[in-house]
Amino acid sequence: MMEGDSSWRFALPAEGSVLVGREEPADLLLKDESVSRRHARILVTEEGARVVDLGSHNGTQVNGRQVEGAHLLLSGDVLSFGGVVAVVRARARSVTVRRTLEAERLMAHLREEVDRALRYGRPLSVLVLALPEPVSGGRESVEALLTAEAGPAEAVGWLDAAHLLCVLPEVSGEPGEEGLGERMEALLAACPRARLGTAACPTDGCDADTLVAVARSAAQAAKPGRAAAAAEGTTRLDLAGRSVLVADPAMSQLYALLRRLAASELPVLVCGETGVGKENAAFAVHHWSRRGSGPFIAVNCAALPEGLVESELFGNEKGAFTGATTARAGLLESAQGGTVFLDEVGELPASAQAKLLRALEVRRITRVGDTRERPIDLRVVAATHRDLEAEVVAGRFRQDLYFRLGAATVLLPPLRERPREVPLLARDFLSRACVSLGRPELVLAADTLLALSRHAWPGNVRELRNLMDYVAAAVAGDVVEPHHLPPRMMGRKGAAAPGPEGATEAGRAAPAMEAGAPEGARLPLAQELRELERRRMMEALEAAEGVQTKAAALIGMPIRTFSFKLKQLGVQVKPGRRSPATE
Numbered sequence: 001m002m003e004g005d006s007s008w009r010f011a012l013p014a015e016g017s018v019l020v021g022r023e024e025p026a027d028l029l030l031k032d033e034s035v036s037r038r039h040a041r042i043l044v045t046e047e048g049a050r051v052v053d054l055g056s057h058n059g060t061q062v063n064g065r066q067v068e069g070a071h072l073l074l075s076g077d078v079l080s081f082g083g084v085v086a087v088v089r090a091r092a093r094s095v096t097v098r099r100t101l102e103a104e105r106l107m108a109h110l111r112e113e114v115d116r117a118l119r120y121g122r123p124l125s126v127l128v129l130a131l132p133e134p135v136s137g138g139r140e141s142v143e144a145l146l147t148a149e150a151g152p153a154e155a156v157g158w159l160d161a162a163h164l165l166c167v168l169p170e171v172s173g174e175p176g177e178e179g180l181g182e183r184m185e186a187l188l189a190a191c192p193r194a195r196l197g198t199a200a201c202p203t204d205g206c207d208a209d210t211l212v213a214v215a216r217s218a219a220q221a222a223k224p225g226r227a228a229a230a231a232e233g234t235t236r237l238d239l240a241g242r243s244v245l246v247a248d249p250a251m252s253q254l255y256a257l258l259r260r261l262a263a264s265e266l267p268v269l270v271c272g273e274t275g276v277g278k279e280n281a282a283f284a285v286h287h288w289s290r291r292g293s294g295p296f297i298a299v300n301c302a303a304l305p306e307g308l309v310e311s312e313l314f315g316n317e318k319g320a321f322t323g324a325t326t327a328r329a330g331l332l333e334s335a336q337g338g339t340v341f342l343d344e345v346g347e348l349p350a351s352a353q354a355k356l357l358r359a360l361e362v363r364r365i366t367r368v369g370d371t372r373e374r375p376i377d378l379r380v381v382a383a384t385h386r387d388l389e390a391e392v393v394a395g396r397f398r399q400d401l402y403f404r405l406g407a408a409t410v411l412l413p414p415l416r417e418r419p420r421e422v423p424l425l426a427r428d429f430l431s432r433a434c435v436s437l438g439r440p441e442l443v444l445a446a447d448t449l450l451a452l453s454r455h456a457w458p459g460n461v462r463e464l465r466n467l468m469d470y471v472a473a474a475v476a477g478d479v480v481e482p483h484h485l486p487p488r489m490m491g492r493k494g495a496a497a498p499g500p501e502g503a504t505e506a507g508r509a510a511p512a513m514e515a516g517a518p519e520g521a522r523l524p525l526a527q528e529l530r531e532l533e534r535r536r537m538m539e540a541l542e543a544a545e546g547v548q549t550k551a552a553a554l555i556g557m558p559i560r561t562f563s564f565k566l567k568q569l570g571v572q573v574k575p576g577r578r579s580p581a582t583e
């Protein structure tokens with residue numbers, strides 16, 4: 001939820017009704033003036049969650065469109081109640097979806113297709129068509145076209161009044177690919193102002209909700225009458241040399257909030273688990289603020305040497321304590337004109353908390369051992385992985401300081417709740433690690449992407465980055481296979497890793513994978529089969545002098561599957577010559 005200057009989280013019940021409004025007895029109580037007393041109702045049943053506007057003054061919108069009737073919510077939907085914005089995040093469904101409504105039936109079908117694609121290593125893509133307006137004429141012409149064109153294995157239908165979903169098994173999502181290119185052209189011919197977005201499994205996601213969310217943001221990024229692939233729904237922020245990838249809809253909203261906050265002088269409190277990207281968020285506030293050209297001083301409050309916390313923060317006079325041989329400016333003073341980032345602010349001892357509060361109130365500091373006050377001109381951005389409110393209740397953190405620092409609070413979601421960003425960040429970190437080691441690029445095998453998508457990431461983005469650094473240094477071949485990943489990433493006896501929200505129906509049914517087998521140990525059967533397939537494909541390519549159609553025919557594999565698998569194996573066939581480049 002993004003309300004005013006802060007973001008927070010609201011968990012929907014597994015089943016029941018949630019009244020959204022500005023006054024009691026609302027279950028989701030919003031203070032923003034733009035919200036009506038009784039604004040909307042969210043109904044959660046085993047068929048999913050739906051939102052209904054209750055005749056509110058400023059309306060309820062989903063993805064920028066006014067809600068009419070009961071609107072089904074999908075993961076990644078951006079929901080607004082007046083000026084309050086929420087991003088919908090689906091938890092894994094443990095209940096079977098009753099196949100009554102079109103969108104639910106489609107999603108259930110997609111789940112089955114994702115399962116099949118992952119289980120048998122088959123290509124699968126989804127295509128989302130976003131209509132400029134939910135006009136019935138456009139809808140009918142698209143429907144007529146689809147009925148005439150749809151292949152037997154394809155499923156098509158409306159996600160909502162403005163979004164059409166096509167599930168395309170055996171399509172890998174390559175631009176201009178046979179089957180996909182014509183379909184997109186035909187759709188755009190029927191609906192010239194629509195936007196198209198595509199996403200492929202497992203490259204862009206390993207579960208149905210993620211694939212649809214990715215394809216929808218790609219469609220949003222496309223120009224009217226154009227198509228965009230998943231990568232175009234991703235933003236790379238270049239913050240004075242720091243590169244931050246943002247693809248998850250909640251992260252996009254949060255970065256938009258950070259940009260708005262940057263324009264003010266408010267202190268910002270960034271909350272989230274360790275390694276989730278809090279420092280990047282703090283730096284973004286600094287970079288986009290009028291202080292952007294000033295210093296950004298990051299202070300890890302948990303790492304300040306005990307007994308020296310105050311002199312480190314506020315500086316000291318010569319002789320203030322044993323060892324203070326010279327007068328020294330503290331970290332706050334060195335952030336003059338810029339921003340001080342107080343990481344792990346919850347770890348500050350009580351005396352430093354009191355002194356910090358005073359410094360922020362009077363905008364002056366006093367060095368340890370000094371009596372003079374010195375003016376400071378800085379902005380504070382603090383971060384914590386703790387629940388500071390609970391720390392206040394427990395008497396470990398000053399309430400007045402909490403109020404001061406937390407004027408605007410931004411809660412960053414953990415990586416396991418941003419499934420879209422896992423493959424993106426993994427590829428990005430891996431590619432950078434390869435460049436810095438001066439080695440050729442590595443490719444993440446489909447099963448490796450699947451394992452990454454199921455991992456719970458307790459160390460969040462940092463854990464993923466470290467893993468990719470390790471993989472770049474340790475893997476000798478061209479492809480990162482699941483057995484290259486550390487054993488903790490994989491479940492015992494082939495069970496999926498217990499990613500609490502990440503495991504899907506498809507995931508649970510996927511084939512067993514084991515990792516971390518010692519050298520010389522037998523490979524799991526699935527992997528042995530992949531090795532064999534790879535060898536046969538390479539032999540066939542050699543025998544066919546690099547001509548893929550011939551090679552595929554030699555081993556009796558459909559050409560589409562052959563080129564999809566080559567791509568997954570990281571074999572680049574030069575255009576024109578069509579011969580493998582990596583063997």
Ligand SMILES: Nc1ncnc2c1ncn2[C@@H]1O[C@H](COP(=O)(O)OP(=O)(O)OP(=O)(O)O)[C@@H](O)[C@H]1O
Nearest residue numbers: 243244245273274275276277278279280343461462
């Ligand atoms: N969206 C992103 N794109 C690229 N890199 C990222 C992203 N988010 C985090 N990282 C990288 O992941 C690592 C951890 O991020 P960061 O230090 O910001 O996390 P943190 O929440 O401040 O961690 P801690 O809780 O330990 O202080 C850094 O190397 C950071 O650059």
